[in-house]
Amino acid sequence: MTRAAAWAILILGAIYFILPLMGMIEFSLSMRRGEYSLDAYRIVLADPQFRRTFGYSVMMAIATIVVGMLLVVPTAYWVQLKLPRLRPLIEFMTLLPLVIPAIVVVFGYIRLYNTSSWLPLTGSLTGTNILLMCGYIMLGLPYMYRAVDTGLRAVDVATLTEAAQSLGAGWGTILWRLILPNVLVAVLSGAFVTFAIVMGEFTMAALLNRPAFGPYLQLMGANRAYEPFALATIAFAITWACIGAMQLFTRFSRQGRPT
Amino acid sequence: MTDQTPHSRPPRRFNPAWLGVLPFALFVSMFLIAPTLNIVIGAFQTPDGSFTLANIQGLFTRSIMSSYWISIKISVASAAIGSLVGFLMATAVVLGGLPRGLRAPLMTFSGVASNFAGVPLAFAFLATLGPLGLVTGVLRTEFGINLRAYGFNILSFWGLTITYLFFQIPLMILIITPALDGLKREWREAASCLGATGAQYWRMVALPILFPTIIGTFALLFANAFGAVATAIALTGSSLNIAPIMLFAQIRGDVLGDPQLGYAMAFGMIVITAVANVTYIVLRIRSERWLK
Numbered sequence: 001m002t003r004a005a006a007w008a009i010l011i012l013g014a015i016y017f018i019l020p021l022m023g024m025i026e027f028s029l030s031m032r033r034g035e036y037s038l039d040a041y042r043i044v045l046a047d048p049q050f051r052r053t054f055g056y057s058v059m060m061a062i063a064t065i066v067v068g069m070l071l072v073v074p075t076a077y078w079v080q081l082k083l084p085r086l087r088p089l090i091e092f093m094t095l096l097p098l099v100i101p102a103i104v105v106v107f108g109y110i111r112l113y114n115t116s117s118w119l120p121l122t123g124s125l126t127g128t129n130i131l132l133m134c135g136y137i138m139l140g141l142p143y144m145y146r147a148v149d150t151g152l153r154a155v156d157v158a159t160l161t162e163a164a165q166s167l168g169a170g171w172g173t174i175l176w177r178l179i180l181p182n183v184l185v186a187v188l189s190g191a192f193v194t195f196a197i198v199m200g201e202f203t204m205a206a207l208l209n210r211p212a213f214g215p216y217l218q219l220m221g222a223n224r225a226y227e228p229f230a231l232a233t234i235a236f237a238i239t240w241a242c243i244g245a246m247q248l249f250t251r252f253s254r255q256g257r258p259t
Numbered sequence: 260m261t262d263q264t265p266h267s268r269p270p271r272r273f274n275p276a277w278l279g280v281l282p283f284a285l286f287v288s289m290f291l292i293a294p295t296l297n298i299v300i301g302a303f304q305t306p307d308g309s310f311t312l313a314n315i316q317g318l319f320t321r322s323i324m325s326s327y328w329i330s331i332k333i334s335v336a337s338a339a340i341g342s343l344v345g346f347l348m349a350t351a352v353v354l355g356g357l358p359r360g361l362r363a364p365l366m367t368f369s370g371v372a373s374n375f376a377g378v379p380l381a382f383a384f385l386a387t388l389g390p391l392g393l394v395t396g397v398l399r400t401e402f403g404i405n406l407r408a409y410g411f412n413i414l415s416f417w418g419l420t421i422t423y424l425f426f427q428i429p430l431m432i433l434i435i436t437p438a439l440d441g442l443k444r445e446w447r448e449a450a451s452c453l454g455a456t457g458a459q460y461w462r463m464v465a466l467p468i469l470f471p472t473i474i475g476t477f478a479l480l481f482a483n484a485f486g487a488v489a490t491a492i493a494l495t496g497s498s499l500n501i502a503p504i505m506l507f508a509q510i511r512g513d514v515l516g517d518p519q520l521g522y523a524m525a526f527g528m529i530v531i532t533a534v535a536n537v538t539y540i541v542l543r544i545r546s547e548r549w550l551k
Binding site: 002003005006007009010013016017019020021022023024026027028071072074075078079082083086090093096097098099100101102103104105106107108109110111112134135137138193196197200201202203206207214217218221222228229231232235236239240242243244246247 | 276277280283286287289290293294295296297298301344347348350351352355356357361366367368371372374375377378379380381382383386387388392393394424425428482485486488492493496503506510511521522525529532533536
């Protein structure tokens with residue numbers, strides 16, 4: 001491939017990616033006729049519905065990350081330490097959410113955990129929130145597990161554990177004061193991707209009828225002219241911030257670790 | 260050889276270390292395996308719980324088949340174009356002699372764009388190629404081209420395909436770039452020592468090595484597009500009957516008039532994405548033979 005062709009391909013590609021973003025931002029600024037203004041953003045930010053759904057999604061994202069990591073870090077640690085033969089199986093399990101469409105899984109939730117089932121999670125608000133959080137953990141599992149597992153592989157888990165045990169540390173102390181600090185960068189990078197996923201998620205929240213940011217976006221899109229584009233711009237900024245932060249952390253960790 | 264005396268092997272005893280993965284196993288069974296199995300079983304059951312194939316047969320009606328068919332077409336088109344364009348862009352940056360500084364921004368942007376799906380993505384394309392969009396407007400006022408008159412509509416097969424490319428191309432770039440890095444310089448030098456032209460090197464050395472990765476990623480992109488619900492719903496409402504939209508409407512309000520048929524539809528989606536993903540995994544394992 002000649003250099004000119006390479007430039008041409010890259011520039012054409014860049015145009016395809018930049019135009020929609022320009023269109024989105026331009027639309028979000030053109031609420032006032034004939035001039036650019038931030039009116040759409042002002043209206044959106046003042047909308048109590050926006051604050052409620054945005055706040056709800058932020059809370060759900062934080063809960064998802066905390067509970068998800070409580071599940072993932074000990075499991076990945078334990079598999080590395082005691083059950084290395086199990087790793088391919090666990091890895092396969094964590095990749096399944098990429099295989100099975102989310103709409104199918106949430107359909108299963110509705111059938112399995114409805115009010116007349118053995119575990120009527122959808123019967124109460126708290127129950128539905130927990131169910132949605134578990135769904136989000138499931139969606140974030142491939143990213144969280146992969147990040148933590150990669151982080152753990154760079155650490156000599158067995159030696160660290162033995163050293164801690166010989167000093168009298170229990171499992172809780174080992175996980176909290178030894179393993180977690182060592183994989184903190186990996187945990188954070190997994191957390192940022194999960195945050196971005198939860199903030200934009202639509203299908204699960206809509207089908208479980210929870211007031212999350214995704215369904216609110218869709219509702220605004222169906223009913224308003226300019227505000228949806230302001231919201232989309234905000235959503236893009238969030239995605240950008242999360243992924244950017246994640247890559248920054250990953251790069252930082254690679255440089256910080258002697259190889 | 261350790262197993263010369265098979266009877267000396269201790270009997271399999273319960274290993275207490277297994278208890279450590281119990282929470283994880285419980286979570287995955289409850290919130291991933293059981294719900295999926297439940298749908299699969301439901302697809303083969305009558306409302307009172309006995310076995311039947313009638314639901315699967317029910318899928319072969321004109322409206323459901325056409326919804327699967329248009330879904331498959333959009334997924335194939337966006338996966339094929341996405342693989343091709345992603346491959347070209349990655350090749351341009353990795354092997355095209357462009358400044359090395361371009362690479363990190365491209366990878367970062369790909370990470371962002373492959374995660375920027377769903378409702379906001381649909382809005383971005385509405386604002387660009389919709390009836391009042393940026394590109395539509397510029398083409399009409401500056402160039403006198405009316406996209407509508409050419410039969411283009413964002414709420415159509417091509418509209419959806421172009422939109423899906425926004426997350427398909429970056430995903431291809433993210434996966435293919437490491438594979439391109441794995442092409443050894445020596446292979447190229449060996450080929451040119453033997454008198455091969457650049458085209459011959461690509462046709463006879465590089466592409467055969469990359470082929471499993473490319474086809475495997477194509478399968479992954481296919482599954483990715485096939486399961487995309489939010490983008491499609493936000494873009495088209497319910498004007499385009501693709502399989503995930505139909506399933507969404509069915510879960511919300513039983514538009515098919517038969518709950519069992521909904522399970523069969525979901526089952527059909529699992530089968531299609533599973534085939535695509537198994538293809539991906541098999542080819543991925545094959546490609547790792549050369550690209551270490």
